[in-house]
Amino acid sequence: MKISSFFYFAKFGIRTILFKKKDPVLGTIIVTDKCNLKCKHCSVNNITAVIHPYEQIHDEMRQLYEMGIRILFFCGGETFLWKDGERTIRDLVVEAKKMGFLIVNVVTNGTYPLDLPEADLILLSLDGDKEHHNAVRGDTYDKIMENISNATSDNICFYMAINQINKTVIQDVCLAARDTKNVRAVSFNFHTPYPDTRELALSKEEKVQCCEVIKRMMREGMPVFNLKSAFPYLIHNNFPTPCHQCVVMENGKLSTCGRCIDVPGLCDECGYFFVAEYTLLFRGNPKIIFEMMRTYLRYV
Ligand SMILES: C[S@@+](CC[C@H](N)C(=O)[O-])C[C@H]1O[C@@H](n2cnc3c(N)ncnc32)[C@H](O)[C@@H]1O
Numbered sequence: 001m002k003i004s005s006f007f008y009f010a011k012f013g014i015r016t017i018l019f020k021k022k023d024p025v026l027g028t029i030i031v032t033d034k035c036n037l038k039c040k041h042c043s044v045n046n047i048t049a050v051i052h053p054y055e056q057i058h059d060e061m062r063q064l065y066e067m068g069i070r071i072l073f074f075c076g077g078e079t080f081l082w083k084d085g086e087r088t089i090r091d092l093v094v095e096a097k098k099m100g101f102l103i104v105n106v107v108t109n110g111t112y113p114l115d116l117p118e119a120d121l122i123l124l125s126l127d128g129d130k131e132h133h134n135a136v137r138g139d140t141y142d143k144i145m146e147n148i149s150n151a152t153s154d155n156i157c158f159y160m161a162i163n164q165i166n167k168t169v170i171q172d173v174c175l176a177a178r179d180t181k182n183v184r185a186v187s188f189n190f191h192t193p194y195p196d197t198r199e200l201a202l203s204k205e206e207k208v209q210c211c212e213v214i215k216r217m218m219r220e221g222m223p224v225f226n227l228k229s230a231f232p233y234l235i236h237n238n239f240p241t242p243c244h245q246c247v248v249m250e251n252g253k254l255s256t257c258g259r260c261i262d263v264p265g266l267c268d269e270c271g272y273f274f275v276a277e278y279t280l281l282f283r284g285n286p287k288i289i290f291e292m293m294r295t296y297l298r299y300v
């Protein structure tokens with residue numbers, strides 16, 4: 001991260017904490033919900049299968065920028081399916097940087113060639129060793145590993161959603177993050193139980209065990225891009241929700257925190273680590289502030 005960006009975020013954080021402000025700083029644009037996969041844990045793919053046009057996404061970017069957002073995520077559906085004429089997801093990242101976003105990240109399933117050096121991070125979903133990943137995501141593991149090996153930049157961070165299928169293979173993903181060329185780190189979430197995937201949710205005891213494994217991995221020097229001070233809150237789901245510093249834009253509709261905000265009762269069972277990390281940070285939790293600075297400066 002550039003030093004100027006660090007100071008921008010530090011100033012935003014101090015203002016938010018001192019004056020209990022609710023201004024957003026992190027925005028996600030859903031470029032399409034179309035996807036080439038149908039993962040077992042996912043409730044958001046191919047609902048409309050519309051690829052939103054460039055002009056619309058450009059307007060959404062401008063709107064988010066004017067709201068003060070400086071960390072932008074592109075998400076889907078599958079982001080690498082996005083195109084408009086000759087334009088691809090790479091053009092969106094370049095445009096976002098030109099517009100002034102300080103951090104621009106893309107979330108992908110990794111099944112398409114990875115040529116995205118302008119992104120700060122490519123969050124690439126890996127849901128276990130080959131057996132467990134493929135059990136969640138279909139037969140994609142080998143293709144993804146090939147794409148990572150041929151990637152044109154080393155800005156990849158694994159993204160694992162821990163659920164009933166893959167809860168035993170956290171260590172495998174940590175080792176892969178440490179040992180795979182072009183991969184910087186791994187970031188975790190717990191399964192968030194949408195009504196159609198409730199059976200994949202983890203119990204409190206299972207979350208405790210998962211957090212113990214992640215903490216051990218951190219102690220052993222694995223590159224984990226999460227904050228361990230947030231784990232107790234994630235286990236007990238007693239972090240504040242929703243996150244007012246995060247917004248999501250899908251087809252012109254702006255929502256606070258996540259597109260899941262409209263699902264009744266879901267926030268009480270939220271498994272997204274970023275929500276716990278950001279809400280605790282902006283409540284001024286000193287351990288989280290310290291860990292966040294250390295972790296972001298290391299991996300972004
Ligand atoms: C919806 S996908 C979109 C981007 C891309 N298609 C991918 O798979 O990375 C974004 C991330 O959300 C995760 N995810 C999907 N459903 C989830 C759920 N119910 N709880 C937690 N994470 C979930 C996926 O595993 C993926 O890492």
Ligand code: SF4
Binds near residue numbers: 037045
């Ligand atoms: S690849 Fe991503 S969007 Fe597609 S089904 Fe899987 S989690 Fe959902």
Ligand code: SF4
Binds near residue numbers: 258260275
């Ligand atoms: S707190 Fe609610 S809106 Fe935010 S990500 Fe979690 S479930 Fe979605």
